[in-house]
Amino acid sequence: MSKLVEYKGKKLLSTYGFKVPRGVLICSVDEVENAYALIGPGVLKAQVLVTGRAGKGLVRFIESKQKLLSNVRELLESKAGNLLVEELLYEEKLEIERELYAGVIVERQIGAPVFLFSSRGGSGIEQIARDYPESVYKSVVDPDKKAESANFIEGLEQTGVNSGICGAVAEAAALLTNCAIDMEAENLEVNPLVVTADGDVVAADCHLTVDDYAVFRHPEFNIKIARELGHPPTQLERIAWDVEKNDYRGTFYFIQLEMNFQKGQGYVGFHGAGGGGSMMSMDALDAYGYKPANFCDTSGNPPASKFYRAARIILSQRNIDGYFGSGSGVASQEQYHSARGIVKALWEVNPDFPVVLRLGGNGEDQAIRIMEEYTKPLRCKVRCFGKDISVSECAQVFDQLVKNYRQGGIPVEKSMENTHKKSYEFQTVSGGTVSFDYERCSVCANKVCIEGCSAGILQEYNSCPVLSISKDEAASGRCVECLVCEVECQAMGNGGGKVTLPLSGLEGVDR
Amino acid sequence: MGILIDTSSTVLVQGITGREGRARTRLMKEFGTNIVAGVTPGKGGETVEGLPVYNSVAAAVKNHGQIDVSVLFVPAPLVKTAALEAFSEGIKLIHIVPDRVPLYDAMAMLRSARKYGASFIGPNSLGVLNPGRALIGMIGGNARSASQWFEKGPVGITSRSGGLTTSTAYYLNRAGIGQSTIVHVGGDSLIGMPHPDIVKLFEKDDETELVVMLGEIGGNQEERVAECLMNGEVTKPVVAYIGGRGAKKGTRFSHAGAIIEGGKGTYQGKVDALRDAGAVVVDDIMKIPDAVAAILGKGK
DSSP, X not given: OEEEOHHHHHHHHHHTTOBOOOEEEEOSGGGHHHHHHHHOSEEEEEOOSOSOTGGGTOEEEEOSHHHHHHHHHHHHTOEETTEEOOOEEEEEOOOEEEEEEEEEEEETTTTEEEEEEETTOSTTHHHHHHHOGGGEEEEEOOTTSOOOTHHHHHHXXXXXXXXXXXXXXXXXXXXXXXXXXXXXXXXXEEEEXXXXXXXXXXXXXXXXXXXXXXXXXXXXXXOSSOSOOSSOOOHXXXXXXHHHHHOOSSEEEEEESOOOOOTTSOEEEEEEESHHHHHHHHHHHHHTTOEESEEEEEESSOOHHHHHHHHXXXXXXXXXXXXXXXXXXXXXXXXXXXXXXXXXXXXXXXOSSOEEEEOOBTTHHHHHHHHHHHTTTSSSXXXXXXXXXXXXXXXXHHHHHHHHHHHHOOOOXXXXXXXXXXXXXXXXXXXXXXXXXXXXXXXOSSOHHHHHOTTOOEEEETTEEEESSOHHHIIIIISOOOOHHHHHHHHHSOSOEEEEOOOTTGGGOOO | OOSSOOTTOEEEEEXXXXXXXXXXXXXXXXXXXXXXXEEOTTOTTOEETTEEEESSHHHHHHHHOOOOEEEEOSOGGGHHHHHHHHHHTTOOEEEEOOSOOOHHHHHHHHHHHHHHTOEEEOSSOOEEEETTTEEEESTTSSHHHHHHHOOEEEEEEEESOHHHHHHHHHHHHHTTOOEEEEEEOOSSSSOSSOHHHHHHXXXXXXXXXXXXXXXXXXXXXXXXXXXXHHTTSOOSOEEEXXXXXXXXXXXXXXXXXXXXXXXBSOHHHHHXXXXXXXXXXESSGGGHHHHHHHHHHHHO
């Protein structure tokens, strides 16, 4: 669902032979001289993803170099909504004879892309289709076949495109369709599609919406974060995206909804599980007057390491009044993985605000025990519930804890220090390191790391844990990063196990 | 009875040797699903949970005869190839667990399914469960909880949220009301069998007396169910919940399908369409058991 700005879409179209106006990209006032020399008088358009740019003063007609300079300067200092204007497209002005509309749009109800054309232009295409059905041509596209201009001629003629230009429009229609299919576009729209005085058919604008799930096979888009955010990606969103894109195990989705808030305004670090359960949980928070600072969903049975990274990122938001996690209430994923990941994050961040989690479902008894018992040394209040407590009841408990927290001031910090010497270590699939301090391990009575290891890849050797497989095998994903060898060890064993999971960029975030 | 799967359905697992494939094969087998074999290209000859692994669907079909259902636990970029292979070998129902299947791949699967007279559930579906009989996917997590949480009864559940599917079934059971089958249709915007398809199957199912539909904002699946109620294609009572009431317009959370665009697919639009068509709409899933009990009680 990521959208590409006009000039990027036009660039892709032009590689298919689709005609686009001559244009130059301007990112600084230094480029004005050269741009005017190439184009002369023309049109200056801000390259931002907002609708109705013309009405917002983001499209300007330019007659002189002086005007170009002043307008570039002004636009590059402006904002459109919460987007900074950083790129401008300066194009030749077209001699417009007629404005048409052409688009390829995936229609979900029929499960196929459709080609849509209007001889009356495309402003309010749905209204045009109702009022002037004879001006609109629609046909289902077969992505298995290459589109040919001949497929379009008859349909286009019926909309009143005169025969003189019909061939050229049909050619454009075929190019557009083939481009949309190759790009796996959800939408590829040219509005307006201009017929010039010279009889050329030219894309005066271009809207391309790509499928986020297909971005991995389209390096040409140069999309860094395949997600519709509505704002430039924040530092935390970039960090989260790096975690997500490199780890296919389960879902991890993190977006920030609000950043400019103060302590006491009721913004909450939100950790959901599953799209439906998360939406329901946010509604429950809303009923008590709290607002999610972020949205986060870890579901589809991700490893404990992913919960850990998600929780670390959520806890890195400044000025939140608490941390609230809940999904649907009866999860199929193993909730003790969720619990271990979150506990590790809480140990490291050691927040002062309350934490309420609803880890209902598969393995919930173990998850609740881990959450509540292992966080006792922490200064913050932690409560955890299972499937028989509704999300509204959890929100009520959370509300009470936040109220107490606001009245009681910041609890005294307890020391959590622990020296760790690496006697033995191996790497994990997401770039982490598992290490053991054998001075502690050798005198550990229960070896909970070996007994609890989800993958069963540890064995005892000289009274200490070692891998029962090769280090390469462990690093290739046989170690599933269940975090037992740190979390269970620190809580139940002798504290010799440690898992270091890098979160590239997080150390620079000031909390 | 119940819909889509039963104890007699023969089931194949594609991607059986992966982390999820192995774990969920065990879940399905222990629950009672009649899994006959698995497929992972290059791993033919191995066994998983005592089941033979083949290099191709063709080899599995050759050795085991007709296969009714294939469950896919392959990475999203490989789902299309695996699904098309299964359809071409005559498998009529595919269940797709993975998230992030590209849209054009989903459309290609739809074309293939139509060509072979087959269908698929998902992508991004937690599973389908016929209580006490069979399950496909990862619903329930392990066989013990899947057996404890779900009991046989008169309610058919169709849901766009995996978590709400299991939660609602669990809360119904706590109120003493069991299910005929529970179906998570998938959270994506383009899925093989949306709500109306599932509701129509429940309409024909002798065991189902009432349908619970868990919808959410975005798309028009719920509106189409309302149409089915209006035109008489569906006559059984429908109790519905629509998620995402508080979601801001144009904000997309993690369900790709849950977004309001161009004023369509809104919470209120769906609620109104369903109520006009005679469905009972509740605003909290915890209210579903009472709403269902009221209708079933009256009917008896």
